[in-house]
Amino acid sequence: MPRRKSLDHVVVPQAVMRRLPVYYRYLGALLARGTERVSSQELSRMIGITASQMRQDLSYFGSFGQQGYGYRVRDLHRAITEILGLHRTYQLVLVGVGNLGRALVSYPSFANRGFRFCGLFDNDPRLIGSEFCGLEIRPVDTLADFLHQCPVDIGVITAPPEVAQQIADVLVAGGVPAIWNFAPTSLKVPKGVIVEHTHISESLMVLSFRLNNPEEADTSVESASNQ
């Protein structure tokens, strides 16, 4: 019987947290293929980690398997969906409707999960007033007002680094609890506000480093860094 632990006073290590989406992705693929059961050995081999690590990771959240059998793909997939919070919906605003912003807004798998964009903001007069994906692009100086009327879970910053901090300040003042930042800059936010940086250019620099420093060790590295 799958049993989920309360997480109230358990601290989940960063490294574990970052592997959850990987489990989710592989389980989703197995589910789509109609596979019913999987052992920690099988799944971990596909992913390229040890079975120990996978079982240890899952143990932070509960017991989802069955001795002698393994895991029901469907059950484990659902468990991780809930652990990741992918069973609910989120309201998002996005500031900076450039190519990257448009890529995020139109990315179908975000909408297919519960990530709903409800406001787009930019300062370019050529964009303001036009529509993208059925949403009006509004001036950034109306963001504060917008946040008063419509509660938002996640603010996405795809604007230039020079204005990223100002935007973050407006989001925080407007009560947005989490910021997804693509600007290549750090953000100062009060304690309790969640910031997740996705620094695309840092990923390219790591690639460049690796090209110039042939490693003897294994060669495939997934991207996700932390501060």
Added chain:
Amino acid sequence: MPRRKSLDHVVVPQAVMRRLPVYYRYLGALLARGTERVSSQELSRMIGITASQMRQDLSYFGSFGQQGYGYRVRDLHRAITEILGLHRTYQLVLVGVGNLGRALVSYPSFANRGFRFCGLFDNDPRLIGSEFCGLEIRPVDTLADFLHQCPVDIGVITAPPEVAQQIADVLVAGGVPAIWNFAPTSLKVPKGVIVEHTHISESLMVLSFRLNNPEEADTSVESASNQ
């Protein structure tokens, strides 16, 4: 006197490697501001790590400071530029000219450093033959030929996950030594080929997890994960 070590038989830990772009970014900001010197204490405090860690990290590559003085911003910035391989140029091809692909091709700071896109590929008949940023968009089935004529350092995959592996195979067969993968899927490549994944959707899932699991620990986390 700054002295760079040979890296021939030193293995640089992943964690150290992922912090290099962060040092680079902060040093770039100091340089732009005209700051001449910085101590490990000052710089590490800005970044939010310990001075020990920063000095330990740098020691993998050489000695760049001066006792009693600290580091010359200009020298350390140049040293890290070279360590990251940002002093040379790279030829890139990009496969999948959707919004994300266009965002990368038109991102000015890639071109300003040495990252030069020399070929764009897509399979959409509406795109093939048209131009973006001065480059013709070519059919994917001409990629193999293209790679024979024009040596490429980095292949960027911004295509749907279903075709990502096929594209990777063509890149590898064409002698491309490094792949920058944005498709939400793992790639199988021969040993020695470098793959850097930037899974944007995993970053969003981590954000969602953190929204649902209030941590007591510190709140700001930079993104970059590994496989």
Added chain:
DNA sequence: TAGATTGTTAATCGATTAACAATC
């Protein structure tokens, strides 16, 4: 029941931090 595989505890490994001698 016998075989398989989990969940968890203990051992190992690697990364971070502290401390300090070297030295500018």
Added chain:
DNA sequence: TAGATTGTTAATCGATTAACAATC
């Protein structure tokens, strides 16, 4: 010279792996 700060060694901390009793 005295003060400051590096580069590096040693100590601590955390994450990964191995091992195994519990049990389906």
